[in-house]
Amino acid sequence: MTPHARMTLLVWALNTLGFIGYLAWLATCRERIMETREGVLYLLPCVVFLFVFACLWSARAREREAAIEAKENAWNEAHKP
Numbered sequence: 443m444t445p446h447a448r449m450t451l452l453v454w455a456l457n458t459l460g461f462i463g464y465l466a467w468l469a470t471c472r473e474r475i476m477e478t479r480e481g482v483l484y485l486l487p488c489v490v491f492l493f494v495f496a497c498l499w500s501a502r503a504r505e506r507e508a509a510i511e512a513k514e515n516a517w518n519e520a521h522k523p
Contacts, residue, residue, distance in 0.1 A: 454498060461491040 464487060468475065475481030 450498065450501070453494070457491060457494045457498070461488070461495075464488070464491070 468484060471484075473481070473484075475484045
């Protein structure tokens, strides 16, 4: 496993644990966040967690596309007439 892959996995794990922890805290807090205008402020950190997930997901998709393209290019180079 490369250092980049380890770091990505670490960020995935920390972001997941943080998101689950924050949602658990929201679920157990005594305030009614959906009944007041100020309650929306408690939901704003969720946007940050989702943004990190989206960035990691798009980077993963680009890496897969690059690997597929490299594989196709190698096959084409090996089977040139």
